[in-house]
Amino acid sequence: MRFPSKKTWILLGLSIVVILISVSPLLKDGFPKNHDSELYMVWLSEFDEGIRDGQFLPRWVPNVWVGYGSPLFNFNQPLFFYLAEMFHLIGFSLVLSVKLTLILATCLAYLFMFVLSKQFFGRHAALLASSIYIMMPYHIGLMYERGAFSEYLAMAFAPLLFFVFYRLGQKISYKYFFWGSITVALLLLSHNISTLFYIPAVFLMVVLFSKKILNII
Structure with missing residues (x-):
């Protein structure tokens, strides 16, 4: 049986340290005050009520807007709430459930950026890129200032989208076409507005890096 090398353990340890630093405010009691965190608690409570009533996709939020209710989940992306x-x-409590989902999103963002960066650079550079990605001000601000948790989740899947379509541009494969479709669906269910920005960027990347397209040009 082959055990991971010492360098692998060091990289893993550094990754855990960076992730812990990123989510450290979530490890305290309560929840950091920001723009929308309280709204997410209310929405999750309403989502939970719909799920317990037997609705696979809750649509109506009955206990908001002074009791008039709102069709919130007709247009608000649901993946964060499902997780x-x-x-x-x-x-787990509502607060802890939101915290755990944010920690999961942070870990996924780190992992997928590492996988993407490793396509172009070595492991050490990929480690640095992943650390910068989850610690950059905009990414941190989504979680701790704006409370835009759905957009934060979408940023976790963005590197995976670029990785899958980069590989698809290198070689047409049903496997990567399948995972590309899944990733686009995850992005749409996470934050549909972000997807509108990512798709053109991915298309440009495929044009620039696709071997077949470059040969035609």
Whole structure:
């Protein structure tokens, strides 16, 4: 049996340290005050009520707007709430469920950026790129200042989108076409507005890096 090398353990340890620094405010009691965090708690509570009523996709939020309700989940992307609801159904509180979902999104963002960066650079550069990605001000601000948790989740899948379509541009493969479709769906369910910005960038990347297209040019 082959065990991971010492360098691998060091890289793993550094990755854990960076992620812990990034999510350290979430490890305290309560929740950091920001623009929309309280709204997400309310929305998750309403989402949970819909799920427990047997709705696979809750649409109507009955207990807001002075009791008039709102069709919030007709247009508000649901993936963050599905993930948080999974933690809540296990037994975690609403606040802790949101925290765990944000920690999961941070880990995914780090992992997918590492995978993407490793396509172009070595492991050490990929480690640096992943650390910069999850610690950059805009990314941190989504979680701790704006409370834009759905957009924060979308940023976790963005590097995966670029990785899959980069590989698809290098070689047409049903496997990468399948995962590309899944990733686009995850982005749309995470934050549909962000997807509108990512798709043109991915298209440009495919044009620039696709071997077949470059040969035609």
